[in-house]
Amino acid sequence: MTDFPASTVLGYPRIGPRRELKRALESYWDGSSDRLQATAAQLRAQTWLRLRELGLAGIPSNTFSLYDHVLDTAVLVDAVPERYRHLPELDRYFAMARGTQELPPLRMTKWFDTNYHYLVPEIDATSPFRLASDKPAAEYREALALGVDTRPVLLGPITFLLLAQAAPGSPEGFTPLSRLDDLLPVYTAVLAELAEAGATWVQLDEPALVTDLTPGQLAAVRRAYDQLASAGPKILVAGYFGDLGEALPALSAVHGIALDLVRGGLPDLSLLRGKTVVAGVVSGRDVWRTSPDVLTLVDRLRPHAAEVVIGSSCPLLHVPYDVEQETDLDPDLRDRLAFAEQKVREIVALSRGSLLAGPISAPVPAGFGITATATRSPYAIRAKAQARLGLPPVPTTTIGSFPQTGDLREARAALAAGTVDVAEYETRVRAEIEHVIRLQERLGLDVLVHGEPERNDMVQYFAEHLDGCAVTRHGWVQSYGSRCTRPPIIHADVKRAEPITVRWATHAQSLTDRPVKGMLTGPVTIVAWSFVRRDIPLRDVVWQLADALRGEVEDLEAAGIGIIQVDEPALRELLPLRQSAQPEYLEWSVGAYRWATSGASDATQIHTHLCYSNAGEVLAAIDALDADVTTIESARSGGTLLTAPGIADYSRGLGPGVYDIHSPRVPDVAEIEEHLRKILRVLPADRVWANPDCGLKTRAYAQVEAALANLVAAAARVRG
Numbered sequence: 001m002t003d004f005p006a007s008t009v010l011g012y013p014r015i016g017p018r019r020e021l022k023r024a025l026e027s028y029w030d031g032s033s034d035r036l037q038a039t040a041a042q043l044r045a046q047t048w049l050r051l052r053e054l055g056l057a058g059i060p061s062n063t064f065s066l067y068d069h070v071l072d073t074a075v076l077v078d079a080v081p082e083r084y085r086h087l088p089e090l091d092r093y094f095a096m097a098r099g100t101q102e103l104p105p106l107r108m109t110k111w112f113d114t115n116y117h118y119l120v121p122e123i124d125a126t127s128p129f130r131l132a133s134d135k136p137a138a139e140y141r142e143a144l145a146l147g148v149d150t151r152p153v154l155l156g157p158i159t160f161l162l163l164a165q166a167a168p169g170s171p172e173g174f175t176p177l178s179r180l181d182d183l184l185p186v187y188t189a190v191l192a193e194l195a196e197a198g199a200t201w202v203q204l205d206e207p208a209l210v211t212d213l214t215p216g217q218l219a220a221v222r223r224a225y226d227q228l229a230s231a232g233p234k235i236l237v238a239g240y241f242g243d244l245g246e247a248l249p250a251l252s253a254v255h256g257i258a259l260d261l262v263r264g265g266l267p268d269l270s271l272l273r274g275k276t277v278v279a280g281v282v283s284g285r286d287v288w289r290t291s292p293d294v295l296t297l298v299d300r301l302r303p304h305a306a307e308v309v310i311g312s313s314c315p316l317l318h319v320p321y322d323v324e325q326e327t328d329l330d331p332d333l334r335d336r337l338a339f340a341e342q343k344v345r346e347i348v349a350l351s352r353g354s355l356l357a358g359p360i361s362a363p364v365p366a367g368f369g370i371t372a373t374a375t376r377s378p379y380a381i382r383a384k385a386q387a388r389l390g391l392p393p394v395p396t397t398t399i400g401s402f403p404q405t406g407d408l409r410e411a412r413a414a415l416a417a418g419t420v421d422v423a424e425y426e427t428r429v430r431a432e433i434e435h436v437i438r439l440q441e442r443l444g445l446d447v448l449v450h451g452e453p454e455r456n457d458m459v460q461y462f463a464e465h466l467d468g469c470a471v472t473r474h475g476w477v478q479s480y481g482s483r484c485t486r487p488p489i490i491h492a493d494v495k496r497a498e499p500i501t502v503r504w505a506t507h508a509q510s511l512t513d514r515p516v517k518g519m520l521t522g523p524v525t526i527v528a529w530s531f532v533r534r535d536i537p538l539r540d541v542v543w544q545l546a547d548a549l550r551g552e553v554e555d556l557e558a559a560g561i562g563i564i565q566v567d568e569p570a571l572r573e574l575l576p577l578r579q580s581a582q583p584e585y586l587e588w589s590v591g592a593y594r595w596a597t598s599g600a601s602d603a604t605q606i607h608t609h610l611c612y613s614n615a616g617e618v619l620a621a622i623d624a625l626d627a628d629v630t631t632i633e634s635a636r637s638g639g640t641l642l643t644a645p646g647i648a649d650y651s652r653g654l655g656p657g658v659y660d661i662h663s664p665r666v667p668d669v670a671e672i673e674e675h676l677r678k679i680l681r682v683l684p685a686d687r688v689w690a691n692p693d694c695g696l697k698t699r700a701y702a703q704v705e706a707a708l709a710n711l712v713a714a715a716a717r718v719r720g
């Protein structure tokens with residue numbers, strides 16, 4: 001049964017080496033271009049042909065998506081909520097993704113422990129599943145027409161259902177997984193269609209199988225794969241981001257298993273007997289070169305499996321395209337790196353036994369060893385000291401960023417290109433800060449922000465100003481839809497050479513009598529959204545950052561900034577997927593946050609912000625952060641924060657976001673007021689803040705002005 005190609009990747013980036021998909025999407029949405037489908041087809045073709053050119057034997061298809069692969073799966077099986085159904089195909093797809101002025105979008109949340117976001121399917125007890133799209137087969141045929149026989153990739157039914165939520169109005173206790181038996185025939189139908197088109201192998205992605213599953217869920221896994229294994233094509237189940245653990249025995253019927261041997265260890269090898277095993281030894285989650293030593297893992301597998309294939313640990317969606325584009329990187333560092341293109345080369349070389357050892361790695365690390373427990377005075381004492389801020393009940397504020405205009409981005413690009421000098425660039429940034437301050441005063445907000453116009457990104461900006469971090473020029477990774485980030489590379493000990501944000505914060509504060517929040521990104525989030533060195537424990541890197549930020553907090557306070565926000569939107573994201581590892585993580589991550597913030601005096605109000613956090617799950621940790629005020633995503637998760645156990649006892653300031661900033665739609669006053677009243681039914685008025693869900697950088701000024709005016713009006717109504 002040795003018919004599987006000798007090398008493969010589980011998936012590939014899809015935004016385009018120069019973000020071609022981003023540009024095609026955004027010009028399609030603003031109506032200025034009709035090249036979306038053509039660009040998409042071109043990107044797919046380019047990927048298949050490039051992978052073949054690099055010598056990769058097993059090439060995946062249907063890894064492309066116009067927006068999100070979970071949304072694609074919902075559309076594939078027709079799990080489309082009634083409210084979107086009247087819309088024509090593509091409008092409907094983007095309405096589910098982004099909303100329209102009339103319709104809010106589906107919920108969006110983090111894909112496991114990555115910075116990728118997926119749309120949460122809504123499933124109810126009667127959703128009539130059926131095969132409603134031929135995308136997988138169409139893309140298979142599209143590749144075949146180019147002479148590339150691919151392995152179609154589908155999101156597996158278990159992960160799909162576990163990531164879905166019960167549609168609003170579902171009976172108490174209803175879980176989407178209870179619909180498995182109704183969904184399986186649709187999967188059987190897609191598999192049959194793919195077999196008919198000529199596919200010999202189909203990959204089913206099941207990252208949910210590396211999380212803790214109940215006996216009932218494990219039984220569902222077995223039932224699903226016993227059935228799908230006989231549907232036609234051979235089935236490769238990919239369980240990545242960790243160990244398959246208890247789920248592996250339940251996959252006994254399938255023909256192949258892809259193991260994540262970077263995040264997970266070798267399983268009970270007897271369970272692999274007779275199977276094709278994709279040995280995921282090349283990491284899809286970092287940018288470091290792979291050592292040929294990984295072949296010892298492959299050697300351990302060989303005697304047990306029917307065949308062993310060299311592969312990536314997970315889809316390469318989470319790494320940038322090509323390190324060769326990074327001509328500005330320090331050559332010694334660049335030598336240590338592999339992006340998607342280089343990883344494919346490594347996989348091919350490993351499969352041919354010709355991978356060379358990488359260069360001698362990192363400089364000698366210092367690690368980190370703070371043992372002090374960081375505490376501030378009790379909250380009651382701090383609250384009294386902070387009364388000097390003179391804030392009204394239900395104060396209004398925003399999360400930090402204001403729209404990143406085309407002008408600002410162009411000015412930054414011009415600065416990098418050398419066509420604008422630093423002085424000219426900074427003049428523009430100061431002018432933008434003044435504009436943002438005046439706008440907030442005009443709107444009547446209580447706690448102002450400077451708007452973050454000097455930042456390309458809340459993480460990259462800090463990395464650019466810290467020793468030990470490098471940034472890329474073209475290393476884009478998709479975060480959601482058309483939005484991307486360039487994760488910095490933390491390659492050595494992190495240190496702050498000089499203050500980073502103080503001059504922007506003091507400039508903003510000099511323009512107004514109202515308090516302006518200083519704005520920092522927290523240590524966990526900087527690490528979560530960067531590629532991190534591997535030669536010291538993650539927690540040591542986080543603590544190094546915490547120490548650098550502690551210095552920044554002290555400098556801001558000394559410069560007269562009375563409110564300092566330290567964002568930790570990724571606190572929940574780094575939570576280990578297995579419960580057994582969670583308490584330890586929460587202890588050191590919360591400890592690092594407290595180290596960063598606890599140098600502040602009682603009178604300085606510390607804010608934090610979290611988003612896409614399923615905050616209810618980490619409420620105790622949020623509490624332990626000990627921030628005076630926490631603003632949190634809530635509008636787009638259907639207010640689940642407000643029903644979290646313990647929420648009514650939350651003792652400090654809390655601002656559950658009252659509208660979703662990731663959608664272009666503008667909320668009206670009544671809607672925001674209703675949201676605030678819902679919050680006030682759960683929390684006492686002296687603890688509630690009124691704010692959007694997240695920063696406003698992705699919105700246009702017209703949307704922001706209208707939405708914030710409505711927010712201020714709604715807050716005024718509930719105060720009365």
Ligand SMILES: Nc1nc2c(c(=O)[nH]1)N[C@@H](CNc1ccc(C(=O)N[C@@H](CCC(=O)N[C@@H](CCC(=O)N[C@@H](CCC(=O)O)C(=O)O)C(=O)O)C(=O)O)cc1)CN2
Pocket residue numbers: 115404406408409410412413455456457458459460479480482483484485486529569697698
């Ligand atoms: N790192 C990170 N992760 C996060 C978030 C976040 O803010 N940062 N927020 C949450 C949601 N995720 C998000 C991720 C990205 C963006 C986002 O807006 N990204 C921008 C890019 C931001 C950036 O780096 N901008 C640079 C570069 C801008 C650019 O494209 N410049 C042009 C040239 C200028 C032009 O013509 O526009 C180019 O390089 O080609 C800058 O402003 O300097 C985008 O995709 O459009 C928003 C939210 C969770 N994860």
Ligand code: MET
Pocket residue numbers: 399400401458519567569609611694695696697
């Ligand atoms: C993804 S959290 C964003 C927080 C940041 N202060 C902003 O407003 O953009």
Ligand SMILES: [Zn+2]
Pocket residue numbers: 399569609610611693694695
């Ligand atoms: Zn946010």
